Amino acid sequence: METMKEYRILAVDDDTSILKLLQHILELDGYLVTVCSRPEELDLSDFVGYDLILLDVMMSPVSGFELCSYIRPYVSCPILFLTARELEEDKVEGLYRGADDYIVKPFGAKELLARIRAHLRREERHQEEQYEAENCCFYPSRYQVVCFERLIDFSEREFKLLQLLARHPQQIFSAETLYELLYPESSDTQLRSISEYIYQIRQKFKQEGLKAIATVRGVGYRWQLEPEVSEV
Template sequence: MAKILVVDDEPAILSLIRSALAADQHLVTVMSDPAQVRRIDLGAYDLIMLDVMMPGVDGFTLCREIRSAVDCPILFVTAKTLESDLMYGLGLGADDYIVKPFGIGALRARIQAHLRREGRERRKVLYLEQVRFNLSGKELFVQENKVPLTKSEYEICEFLARSRGQVFSKEHIYEAIFGYNGESDSSTITEHIKNIRAKLGKCGVDAIETIWGIGYKWKL
């Protein structure tokens, strides 16, 4: 059971999502006014879902405002299908997105995948040259400097690092990280890796190599 916050200006969507997730015994809080989110304790939630197109405060703006205050997964629910829009959202710190219209089964599977990922137990430390993974805390350090990765960015790094030198396709990485057995969205992985490279690059580290036409590998 998890505590989930859903913000959407469409009452029908809120009702649908609440009913679907309540079937999995989750405690779902719904809000139709995005401005209200600024006045609640976001740390109480295990996962947050934001509609992108809302009046007043859109989902992109809200994600940007709250990302530094929470470390739980943030998922966009959106009718936007342009890759540039979706990639922009991921660049703000979101972990994933669900495109409207969506099936109830796919919605529940996607949510469960993110919650399972949050609950995985890690107890070790992984060292790869100047990079250190705190597996129990889901943190990555370059020497003693913590790299500010999102949950999804960290998971991609750990997945690749655990099998360093091995090449994985975007689809394989997506399935391994998100655990969703439906249609993979390789553009999600592309944007996350772009963000990872930018953050690691600020620390002087070039860890992920693109193998053109195949995928990516951890090369340290």
């Protein structure tokens, strides 16, 4: 597969033989692959930074369905289930939990790679397209946001933080959760960088006469966009 980008894929399955097979197939096709056979040891930060995630359904003590429900609110990349269960209700359950596809075992290497390529292409198109949240239009490829007809430029990290809040407007994110979602586990960046990014984002909105990102005292931050009210 010719590509300008090295895609990162996470495969989670408690069967190590399946993981070895998946890793072999995917690495031959040029992907960067991380495998995990103990899903119960993973935390939220372990799922961040991947372009696609493969989950087995029948795992113990944590099933693929449970894992998908746990990570989907925080992970936007495609999630594909790999399973020997082919009943329609199982497929519906997988999609209900937030998966993007459901591949039944045994599957061929060509089918697996074709499904993965299709989802990665679709994801790239989505990232290039603009999307709206309330009175803002986000442009991911340029790290720009247009709010109330005002164009605001952000750094990559500022944009990703803002985008995360805007896509989950009813959710409150602690600084610790934002840190886990924005930085890989190996990062030596300090937690206080989150409050610094929040400050910079607010300043950029303030320059345009707007307020963004509400602080919920003792809890964290949430998306809130509104024009600043002038003091009389």
